[in-house]
Amino acid sequence: MDKTDDRTGRRIVPDTTRRADRLPGNRYGNRPTMKDVAARAGVGLKTVSRVVNGEPGVTPDTERRVQEAIEALGFRRNDSARVLRKGRTASIGLVLEDLADPFYGPLSRAVEEVARAHGALLINGSSAEDPEREQELALALCARRVDGLVIIPAGDDHRYLEPEIKAGVATVFVDRPAGRIDADVVLSDNFGGARDGVAHLIAHGHRRIGFVGDMPRIHTAAERLRGYRAAMEDAGIPVEDAWMSLGATSPERVRQAAVDMLGGPSPVTAIFAGNNRVTVTVIRVLAGHRRPVALVGFDDIELADLLDPGVTVIAQDAAALGRTAADRLFRQLDGTLIAPERIELPTRLIMRGSGELPPAD
Amino acid sequence: MDKTDDRTGRRIVPDTTRRADRLPGNRYGNRPTMKDVAARAGVGLKTVSRVVNGEPGVTPDTERRVQEAIEALGFRRNDSARVLRKGRTASIGLVLEDLADPFYGPLSRAVEEVARAHGALLINGSSAEDPEREQELALALCARRVDGLVIIPAGDDHRYLEPEIKAGVATVFVDRPAGRIDADVVLSDNFGGARDGVAHLIAHGHRRIGFVGDMPRIHTAAERLRGYRAAMEDAGIPVEDAWMSLGATSPERVRQAAVDMLGGPSPVTAIFAGNNRVTVTVIRVLAGHRRPVALVGFDDIELADLLDPGVTVIAQDAAALGRTAADRLFRQLDGTLIAPERIELPTRLIMRGSGELPPAD
DNA sequence: CCTGCAGCTGACAACGTTGTCCAGGCTCTA
DNA sequence: TAGAGCCTGGACAACGTTGTCAGCTGCAGG
The missing domain is CATH 3.40.50.2300 (Response regulator)
Structure with a gap:
């Protein structure tokens, strides 16, 4: 029978089945690596890499063997390592004020769609209108080496971003201007x-x-x-x-x-x-x-x-704000843009x- | 004077200042590494690591020198490399249907708050109610080695997650149950x-x-x-x-x-x-x-x-759904939880x- | 039969960080 | 004063991937 927790009214239905037992093992819980796949397929490490990335120069037969090994082991490429090697994370960060505010939902969604079109993931966080938290978040995203940042600023001094921008992190401010720093800004009028x-x-x-x-x-x-x-x-x-x-x-x-x-x-x-x-x-x-x-x-x-x-x-138009900002971000990454601008969208x-x-x- | 784009009504105000010139340089645009900091401070690499991570065993004087070098170079630790080494990303993924839907804003925000309390970042994406996109997103997040996933499922077959769950990715489904897979679920009644x-x-x-x-x-x-x-x-x-x-x-x-x-x-x-x-x-x-x-x-x-x-x-209570799911996620990561459950919240x-x-x- | 070429394949280093371990210098005690 | 023990700092390997480069095979041409 179901138990009902009296305080919360939650109904708790225990499952009779058992969670797939997880080998405690090493980190990532014993995830197979390319090396494992290579060993199983009887090929070299680099060949696996080639197959995973769809690079040319692999015999169909070899490719099939590798694919089978991947299937069998449940291998998935570790993007952390990839990022470390390649230097681009294909992800952008969004710092906004409050996801629960209906104004920011569409904005966030628009940014996401543009990111998706460029093959990038969106990492976001809420500043809760707290400048310190905004900074903490933005810098955490930089530490993850996001390729770019879209920021709805809570604070009015963004000099803390100077080293990051200098290091190549594309940056666009939306809804409110950047403080004491020279950057792209997209605003409503x-x-x-x-x-x-x-x-x-x-x-x-x-x-x-x-x-x-x-x-x-x-x-x-x-x-x-x-x-x-x-x-x-x-x-x-x-x-x-x-x-x-x-x-x-x-x-x-x-x-x-x-x-x-x-x-x-x-x-x-x-x-x-x-x-x-x-x-x-x-x-x-x-x-x-x-x-x-x-x-x-x-x-x-x-x-x-x-x-x-x-x-x-x-x-x-919240969606247009987000879209415009994200567009500009990726144009910064393309190298198409030179000078920061301030763009105002009409109401x-x-x-x-x-x-x-x-x-x- | 300002130019106004006639079609869109955007007002474009070119900045007279120039964007801080970015050395094209190597990837990450010539970001300094711990090695650079070490060289500048005249200490060993590991000592820098110790300072950055607040580990004990560094003389105040050495620490000061390192801090100065960090300031001077604008160094920021590369979390990708850190993740690769440590095996935990301190980030969780959220796959939801549409961020622009007012129902999901508070849910997402609640998940974020719990993540934040555990020191984790939130990476999210919208499935747009498309099962294929849901899978694509969830697996992309797994490739980033998120520690866990909160999923508002669009599809009804989640066997594709089995290898990931087996590999240790904590997983909780919210708002709708998982399909053909044994996992934690948090629903409204x-x-x-x-x-x-x-x-x-x-x-x-x-x-x-x-x-x-x-x-x-x-x-x-x-x-x-x-x-x-x-x-x-x-x-x-x-x-x-x-x-x-x-x-x-x-x-x-x-x-x-x-x-x-x-x-x-x-x-x-x-x-x-x-x-x-x-x-x-x-x-x-x-x-x-x-x-x-x-x-x-x-x-x-x-x-x-x-x-x-x-x-x-x-x-x-959308926020409660998100909070409950995220709580459960982190309890899975703690190892506190054994068997998947189905939790129903009252309306x-x-x-x-x-x-x-x-x-x- | 040898040479040259093209197409596959794999060994190896490197990305930036952290964990392990050891060396050297210091203090303290017998 | 010598030995033990502690504290600080650094050398080195490893994480999992990708770029470089060289080796191997088989085949066509001289």
């Missing part, structure tokens, strides 16, 4: 997107517009704030401090910030939300608010069209209703 | 969850309940279908074929399937949606439907609580409104 979004609200009659954003030490957050200010200034609207929330990252604090700017002495009639997480929190606040408040969010969010009203957003305003609400006061 | 969800609809008075699911060759889809059938049978309700859609994967076909079962001769009054993607599509269909239709979806989705009505779901019914609507006919 955060400033322009935010400015357009806020201008959109202004065009619909709003003047008291709130901005809820991330910590300004994060480049994207700073740029979006700058876009907000620019749009307001262009329209000749003086911004009140109470309309801006910067650096409230936890949902609770974002919620509080939104509530405050909706209820203050000069309450906002519209909110510009600085990223997908903030947008979701603000939506929750507005859902419980008595009068309608316009909203434009940076980053598209799933189901935004099904809410009432639909959520108007400034969408950036797109998607109207769904929430950004077109008139001011309600 | 797909059958029970679906049965509970459908029973929930029945308890609210529904009898004509539709099921929109994925291809039954996918284990989770088959189990959820089985749960649906079980709940209906328990309630003594005969299921009509027109109420079930299996294997419609594209949004268009799912949409059509939903429309069909809502408009047929005996139209359903409630729908059970088999996964997050299907749920979203069904929500879109129901949003345009004239009479209210109850809905329960498998997998939680973001913003589900903000829709009107809120979406009732059977939630599984949770979250009531938000859509599943509590009464039948409208």
Whole structure:
């Protein structure tokens, strides 16, 4: 009968069969090497190497014998040794902020697809927005001798990468620029997107517009704030401090910030939300608010069209960011590229209703 | 001035600085080795190794000289060579279906956190639901000599992994079981969850309940279908074929399937949606439907609580799946585990409104 | 019958690191 | 002061693969 662990509710079904017994043996648990294959096939070591790599100059008969030995022993080439000898790992590293964030999934996937097209594997890690962890990860990847690095930086000083870049590690920064270092950068037009979004609200009659954003030490957050200010200034609207929330990252604090700017002495009639997480929190606040408040969010969010009203957003193309960065990485590896560039991808305003609400006061 | 590429709208800002010139040199672009460091510090090779690895038996003065040489040369240990020598790579592989799917982000992140806690890196790849690609990826990871593999299988025959497992590669399957092979498996209780969800609809008075699911060759889809059938049978309700859609994967076909079962001769009054993607599509269909239709979806989705009505779901804990699988992986590597097990994690019914609507006919 | 050539094959070194082991110099004690 | 023991440092082999090069075979041509 099944046992059920009371605390966790897990059901545990023990298998009656036994795990294939593993010879403790030497490292890799007694994995056969080319030498073993050669011995079994009665050929030389190098001949096995030739067969494994599809090099010419092997008689069909010899090749067959080698293949049989490979089958029989379950041989698989050790890429570590290969890398050591050849100097290229055919793998690239991706350092991002948080794989669980829906914005980074498609980006990561796009990088992977490009890597795959170039026959490379992707090794990735999350920095959790911690500069130290970013550095630790990036350097660990360099120690593995990845051919290149795609980095979504958490920190703002990347001089630690200088020796690596000098040593030939291709490097591209995405989503946020590199700090104190000369490198390729692929960004969304955060400033322009935010400015357009806020201008959109202004065009619909709003003047008291709130901005809820991330910590300004994060480049994207700073740029979006700058876009907000620019749009307001262009329209000749003086911004009140109470309309801006910067650096409230936890949902609770974002919620509080939104509530405050909706209820203050000069309450906002519209909110510009600085990223997908903030947008979701603000939506929750507005859902419980008595009068309608316009909203434009940076980053598209799933189901935004099904809410009432639909959520108007400034969408950036995460997949395109990843694709562009990875493309550039491999062009660096080709030697096609000479000078680092800064590439900005445009954003797109998607109207769904929430950004077109008139001011309600 | 900036050039703007007309087609793509990209803004390209050429950097005036020049990329640090890279000596073409030998592989790794002339990376210094321990030998170089030793020469510069005027010590033996092994002494450098000792310093780098923090081994005892080095005078502070010698250590300082070595450290200085390391700094000066920008030396970084080559982990490929290290791995070759030591036999452990301190990295694990994750083969999943699609990183861009919001369900797998948290799972992947959870695996990464556990790996990190064990000092291991995560190498991952997407199978794109293609069994061949899954195999290709898994074997490529084995060639890199990852210490272990966490696999979300796309295929249903994993005998190709037998030599690897025998050779000592720890292996855990998540979300779906392994095929024709004896291995650890961590699953959600797909059958029970679906049965509970459908029973929930029945308890609210529904009898004509539709099921929109994925291809039954996918284990989770088959189990959820089985749960649906079980709940209906328990309630003594005969299921009509027109109420079930299996294997419609594209949004268009799912949409059509939903429309069909809502408009047929005996139209359903409630729908059970088999996964997050299907749920979203069904929500879109129901949003345009004239009479209210109850809905329960498998997998939680973001913003589900903000829709009107809120979406009732059977939630599984993706992070817990990943965490449990990774834990087990490392316990295999410890040698703590003997026999493969099948672990099922419970699901949770979250009531938000859509599943509590009464039948409208 | 010998030479030359082409096509296969294998011996060997090298990649950069770590584990083993020994040498040399020091201190401490008898 | 001599011997024992400890501490530090270095020489060397090995990990599994690939690149280089030379040897071997068989065959065509002189």
